[in-house]
Amino acid sequence: MSVIAKITKPGLMTTLQDMGRAGSRHLGVPLSGAADPLSFALANAALCNEPSVPALECTLQGPSLRFLATATIALAGADMNAQLNGAALPINETARVKDGDELVLGTAKTGARCYIAVAGGFAGDTFLGSVSTYAQAALGGIEGRTLKAGDRLLSAGETTGSARTPSAALYPWLTHEFFLRATTAPETGQLSPESLKQFFSARWTVSRRADRMGLKLEGPSLSLARTPPMASSPVFPGTVQCPPDGAPFLLSCDAQTVGGYPRIAQVIAADLHLVGQMRPGDHLWLRQTEEAEARDIAQKKAALLADILPGGFFR
Amino acid sequence: MSALSFEVSAFGEAGWLVQLQGGDMVATALAANAIADRLRPLKGVTDCVAGIDSVVLRFDPCVLSPQDARKMLETAVKEAPHDKAAPKTKIAIPVCYGGEFGPDLSALAKRLSLSEKEIIKQHSAQKYRVLTIGFAPGFAYLGPLPESLRTSRLESPRAHLPAGAVGIAGAMTGVYPLASPGGWPLIGRTPKKLFDAKAETPFLFEPGGEVTFTPVSEEEFARMEAAAS
Numbered sequence: 103m104s105v106i107a108k109i110t111k112p113g114l115m116t117t118l119q120d121m122g123r124a125g126s127r128h129l130g131v132p133l134s135g136a137a138d139p140l141s142f143a144l145a146n147a148a149l150c151n152e153p154s155v156p157a158l159e160c161t162l163q164g165p166s167l168r169f170l171a172t173a174t175i176a177l178a179g180a181d182m183n184a185q186l187n188g189a190a191l192p193i194n195e196t197a198r199v200k201d202g203d204e205l206v207l208g209t210a211k212t213g214a215r216c217y218i219a220v221a222g223g224f225a226g227d228t229f230l231g232s233v234s235t236y237a238q239a240a241l242g243g244i245e246g247r248t249l250k251a252g253d254r255l256l257s258a259g260e261t262t263g264s265a266r267t268p269s270a271a272l273y274p275w276l277t278h279e280f281f282l283r284a285t286t287a288p289e290t291g292q293l294s295p296e297s298l299k300q301f302f303s304a305r306w307t308v309s310r311r312a313d314r315m316g317l318k319l320e321g322p323s324l325s326l327a328r329t330p331p332m333a334s335s336p337v338f339p340g341t342v343q344c345p346p347d348g349a350p351f352l353l354s355c356d357a358q359t360v361g362g363y364p365r366i367a368q369v370i371a372a373d374l375h376l377v378g379q380m381r382p383g384d385h386l387w388l389r390q391t392e393e394a395e396a397r398d399i400a401q402k403k404a405a406l407l408a409d410i411l412p413g414g415f416f417r
Numbered sequence: 418m419s420a421l422s423f424e425v426s427a428f429g430e431a432g433w434l435v436q437l438q439g440g441d442m443v444a445t446a447l448a449a450n451a452i453a454d455r456l457r458p459l460k461g462v463t464d465c466v467a468g469i470d471s472v473v474l475r476f477d478p479c480v481l482s483p484q485d486a487r488k489m490l491e492t493a494v495k496e497a498p499h500d501k502a503a504p505k506t507k508i509a510i511p512v513c514y515g516g517e518f519g520p521d522l523s524a525l526a527k528r529l530s531l532s533e534k535e536i537i538k539q540h541s542a543q544k545y546r547v548l549t550i551g552f553a554p555g556f557a558y559l560g561p562l563p564e565s566l567r568t569s570r571l572e573s574p575r576a577h578l579p580a581g582a583v584g585i586a587g588a589m590t591g592v593y594p595l596a597s598p599g600g601w602p603l604i605g606r607t608p609k610k611l612f613d614a615k616a617e618t619p620f621l622f623e624p625g626g627e628v629t630f631t632p633v634s635e636e637e638f639a640r641m642e643a644a645a646s
Contacts, residue, residue: 125457128464128465130553130554131554239614285427287428333470336466338473358552365428368432371429391430400430400478416475
């Protein structure tokens with residue numbers, strides 16, 4: 103392992119991520135990993151990396167890096183107006199960098215997360231088979247935390263490699279309006295008929311409380327049937343919980359493993375990557391989708407993305 | 418050994434939830450964990466997680482049809498042992514109760530019409546079982562809590578509580594393994610490390626294990642905390 107770059111400005115929240123710790127929920131350990139796994143995989147695909155090779159996840163405002171070695175890099179996800187030595191580095195394009203080169207990311211106008219991948223990937227602390235950072239428990243990444251100025255990034259392999267350009271048709275098109283499909287969930291029946299209708303027709307706004315754990319949605323207040331408190335039961339990224347205050351909470355990649363609030367919807371697996379690009383103030387519609395249709399969508403979308411996400415959406 | 422009745426419902430396009438109704442809290446939780454452990458390694462199963470009285474099976478529909486996944490879950494429920502098998506592990510947790518270590522103890526004593534001493538005595542006399550692991554890495558839901566100590570969650574959860582905080586809520590008690598937010602009233606704190614990512618065995622608890630609490634003084638707490646770090 104060799105030092106490949108140094109963080110000169112950390113950005114708002116920059117962490118090392120991979121595809122997460124699948125299969126660890128029975129230990130109380132969340133999935134973590136890239137909040138937008140599709141953009142993450144696109145950055146890796148441009149470098150001919152395996153889809154789960156560790157890359158940097160930048161949030162809303164990106165970091166600045168000084169490279170200390172020769173490498174091939176690629177950016178994907180939200181456009182943060184990246185500049186390499188003062189010249190624009192477009193999203194989804196690869197670039198060769200050398201010792202002394204400066205990569206400066208700005209602020210995302212649309213979308214929330216940009217991924218910086220390097221050929222061969224970055225190295226980090228491994229826990230349960232993943233280097234993804236879960237800062238709440240100080241797991242993975244670099245000392246389990248968000249990056250700070252002065253951090254040195256290590257490469258995990260050969261840092262220069264062949265590049266390719268994934269079909270532009272596969273790039274997510276990010277605006278401030280999101281459209282997610284969702285199935286019902288075990289406690290959907292606790293919503294009043296009026297609230298159920300509202301949930302699947304309202305234009306929701308992402309509140310300021312939006313992070314890797316989940317996003318609180320603002321809109322009509324939902325009312326639930328009065329039932330005895332439920333015993334804690336499993337929840338997952340994409341689960342929408344409805345706490346007693348009536349404001350739905352959409353869980354994301356760092357979601358806790360069990361919860362005690364009614365589960366009123368589950369975002370379909372094929373749309374879940376979009377949650378990682380939603381930011382405070384963005385709007386979102388949820389459309390009710392039958393399970394069979396959701397499986398069909400996942401199968402068709404996975405076929406289109408076979409080169410990018412060979413594992414599909416069910417992990 | 419009572420019968421374990423159950424109800425299966427869809428949880429997303431690639432998940433089934435089974436809600437268990439068993440009567441005895443510990444036996445039901447042990448059954449939930451046995452079901453999850455049995456199914457988790459099987460082909461086509463992407464994850465299987467136990468709650469207190471439920472299990473969610475998640476599957477890859479390209480490998481396993483939803484009907485087969487559901488059958489698999491139902492079979493595992495029907496064949497699950499439903500009794501309070503003897504614990505395989507026994508762990509004693511030292512706790513310094515009350516004061517700054519358990520900031521909700523005095524309010525709880527008033528609400529429950531018990532003295533602080535009586536709450537400590539009852540909480541530390543009970544033998545608990547790990548019902549399931551969840552919420553945070555290494556957080557164990559422990560039960561049953563003695564009937565006389567049962568209370569509701571805080572009206573508004575604390576934004577920050579320290580690692581080792583011991584709380585109670587409903588029929589359960591638990592120890593927060595990490596500094597985190599939390600909604601359970603806090604009665605004490607342990608100096609014992611419950612989760613250590615760098616240790617060979619990062620997790621202290623396992624489902625079904627027996628857990629007891631031993632009261633310690635502030636001085637003992639300080640000594641143990643110094644020794645642990």
